[in-house]
Amino acid sequence: MINCMVILFLLLQDIAMADVLRSEGKIYVVVLIFLIIISGLFLYLYRLEKKIDSIEKEK
Amino acid sequence: MKILKILCVILLVYSVSAGILFDVPRLPILNETIRVLYFHVPMWFTMIFLLFLSSISAYKFISSGDLSYDLKSYNYANIGVFFGVLGVISGMIWAKYTWGTYWTNDPKLNGSAVGLLIYFSYFVLRNSVEDESKKGKISSVYNILAFSMLIPLIFILPRLTDSLHPGNGGNPGFNVYDLNSQLRIVFYPAVIGFILLGIWIADLRFRVLKLKNEL
Numbered sequence: 001m002i003n004c005m006v007i008l009f010l011l012l013q014d015i016a017m018a019d020v021l022r023s024e025g026k027i028y029v030v031v032l033i034f035l036i037i038i039s040g041l042f043l044y045l046y047r048l049e050k051k052i053d054s055i056e057k058e059k
Numbered sequence: 060m061k062i063l064k065i066l067c068v069i070l071l072v073y074s075v076s077a078g079i080l081f082d083v084p085r086l087p088i089l090n091e092t093i094r095v096l097y098f099h100v101p102m103w104f105t106m107i108f109l110l111f112l113s114s115i116s117a118y119k120f121i122s123s124g125d126l127s128y129d130l131k132s133y134n135y136a137n138i139g140v141f142f143g144v145l146g147v148i149s150g151m152i153w154a155k156y157t158w159g160t161y162w163t164n165d166p167k168l169n170g171s172a173v174g175l176l177i178y179f180s181y182f183v184l185r186n187s188v189e190d191e192s193k194k195g196k197i198s199s200v201y202n203i204l205a206f207s208m209l210i211p212l213i214f215i216l217p218r219l220t221d222s223l224h225p226g227n228g229g230n231p232g233f234n235v236y237d238l239n240s241q242l243r244i245v246f247y248p249a250v251i252g253f254i255l256l257g258i259w260i261a262d263l264r265f266r267v268l269k270l271k272n273e274l
Contacts, residue, residue: 034075
């Protein structure tokens with residue numbers, strides 16, 4: 001009887017999980033991937049700009 | 060200049076995440092692909108903006124004879140056409156899933172294709188002339204002509220006939236019935252963000268070209 005109560009308690013309890021990225025059909029995962037890709041592209045542009053800066057200074 | 064780059068990053072990060080997450084109007088056939096509006100249309104805005112800058116630089120070269128304006132004009136045209144090609148490719152994929160085919164003989168589609176071909180021949184013309192100042196003069200004149208051809212091809216002729224493409228002929232554009240505030244709050248930031256990105260890339264490429272010329 002106590003065992004049953006414990007199991008019921010566990011089932012009714014809201015167990016916290018990392019649900020944020022999984023909610024609403026996992027759309028947040030898509031957003032995260034897009035953001036990673038565009039931040040990679042921006043980083044590339046930034047590095048390229050630094051490189052051009054240094055070449056311009058050498059002149 | 061730096062503030063514009065930061066603004067570009069912020070606007071594009073915003074438009075990518077809001078473009079996917081925010082609510083959009085529920086329309087038949089389009090369904091979720093209405094979100095392509097946030098990325099397909101800014102390509103064309105960016106292209107037009109860069110090609111406009113290109114023709115302005117071409118005009119400045121003709122009136123001043125300063126070769127750096129010619130280089131600038133060539134560079135803007137290059138990046139502008141790059142965005143135009145991205146616009147065509149994204150439009151073709153969108154068309155496949157909404158109109159059922161990659162390409163139709165629609166005035167808007169053919170107009171933009173002809174406009175891009177005019178610019179392709181600009182590069183051919185430019186690279187076929189050896190002499191620097193002659194190259195500048197011929198290609199600048201052609202550049203201004205190309206831009207003044209592009210405007211009727213993309214914006215005027217398609218509006219005079221029937222077209223599948225929104226914004227033309229008997230088919231009202233998104234802004235008439237459903238470019239509502241829901242779409243606008245993502246669409247305009249995306250347009251500005253992509254234009255700033257285009258300017259950024261063009262600036263980097265211009266500096267590389269200038270360094271190459273100095274060698």
